Amino acid sequence: MKKASILLLLSFVLAMPLSAAGTQESAAAKEPLVGVSKFLAHPALDAVEVGMQDHLESVGKSVRFDFQNANADVSASAQIAQKFKADNVDIAVGIATPTAQALVNVFTDIPVVFSAITDPLGAGLVTTYDTPYTENTTGVSDMNPVDAQIELLARLTGAKVIGNVYASGEANGVTLMEQAKAATENLGLEFVTAAVSNTAEVMQATQSIIGRVDAIYIATDNTVISALPSVDDVASKANVPLMAADPSNVEGLDFLVAWGFDYYKIGLATGKIIEQLLDGKEPGEIGTVFLTDPTDFELWFNLDVAAKLGITIPDDLKDSAAVVIQDGQKIVR
Template sequence: MKRVLVCVLLLIGVLGLSTQTVGITSIVEHPALDAVRDGIIDVLEENGFKDGESIVIDFQNAQGSVSTAVTIAKQFVSLNPAVMVGIATPSAQALVNASKTIPIVFSAVTDPVSASLVPSFGKNPGNVVGISDMTPVKTQLQLLKLTLPQVETIGIIYNSGEANSVTIREFAKEACDALGMRLVDITGSTTVEMVTSLNAQIKDVDAIYIGTDNTAASSIQSISKVALREKIAIVAADIDIARSGGLIGFGFNYYQIGRATGELVVQILKGASPSELETKILGQNSLILFVNTDIAEEIGIEIPQSVLDLANIVVTNGVETER
């Protein structure tokens, strides 16, 4: 009996040693970032890395708090995981600041270079690699202008504390200047602050633009209530944001971003170094155009047929149709 018990304990010990931990952290809960997480986990499973079997996945959400993201990063480092994954800029920055040796994969980071995650796109020395969701800001604003040619002033809603959103704001300013429109900053670090700013400035704008801002994404239901009340159109860089009250959404499929991220994680689990892998932006074929004709009717806008013809997803009478 003793020999059996010893064998069982030895087997447990061996299995424990062979089980790798993957730490995944996200700055906040909202559909786009949740889709990234799901895409990562699905790719891991498809490649034989199933949670609770060959690996242990430790997922932690910072609930919008940068200080919590830092605490999570420190906790992950103490576990000495095989790889750490940071979803969105603040969580990725927290991981990179916490370790210079443990492999780190970032995902859904707009500008990883300005965020000091990597020196450049492509291959880099060090322990960090990932997938950017740098969104085509000028194209989004061109779509807005095509749909609403009378628009002269655009309000951009963002959290100035999010590095990714500051970058998007700079691109939006350049695009507005080129398109002959004026950009108005509507900022806030919380839902309450954003909605307060929006209420104070909505009379000064003809339309609203929301980039890949995590605070705005989490606040979109409150934002859209104000916009619909004032019959102001929202154009978003994320179709999941647009689904909660936007007229147009043009952006990446975040589940596909998650899958691309998962492929990097798999390669690292199989022995690759982050320095051997490439940091990149997902291809343009992953962009999706979402149009809500119900919102258009509610705020008194007729969407040009040329825009509808390009749409991948159209909402009519509450029904979402894929094309």
């Protein structure tokens, strides 16, 4: 009798961890599943992922993430969207235009959140910026102040001809190229472009225009930005100043100036949208978020490159910079 009691007690004790583990698994399964499709890995888009997670953690939102990387492959973006559908994700997030477009083509019954999209309207992700609307899409735009960027580059360098390399198959790349072209024309400058279809073509495209331009402007074009070292190499050897609209990708390069979004903050804004959706808001109530606060942007100068090219950076601009490179050192202000 005593032996039977001990065996019964032992079986109960041994069962406890299994029961607790089962409860934990059940609780985890109830957490919302967020599928995140990123077009490719580079510092800006990686920072969006981190900021998104950090915001949700800061407000105590427990979710399960499925992170997928399309590796700059449009067909892979479509496959990821189908995977998310098969897995019954609760919210689908597309970081960069091709992945967001793939999600919108597949999902109509759950929220699709786009992030780091230059022109959501032109990309077909929304049909209006006015809220409320009935579509299942919402997200964050990274539309840059292209006019001001081109004006700054011209002011610093005195360039009469500005070059640009862009991805012809990427909606945001085409939009930004057209905006840069209009900005140069408004300033009475010439604009020379070279189109690419993938990152492998970026160096050759840059070489094709380098002898005809006084400066190069690279927008937040994911395909080109991911191959920015190739642009930098060609421009540096030709002593042609380079401006990038994405500061997160210029560290270690011979750029002259970089001015654009802090993509971690775009990630924070994306996380806030997910938080609102989890709290019951409809995508059409949120709409497209545009970041306009000056603190959302960063200005970087490479004073070593400026000295090499004989360019003087005015003190007022240096004082407003978030980062300067001097004597090979990164100085954060």
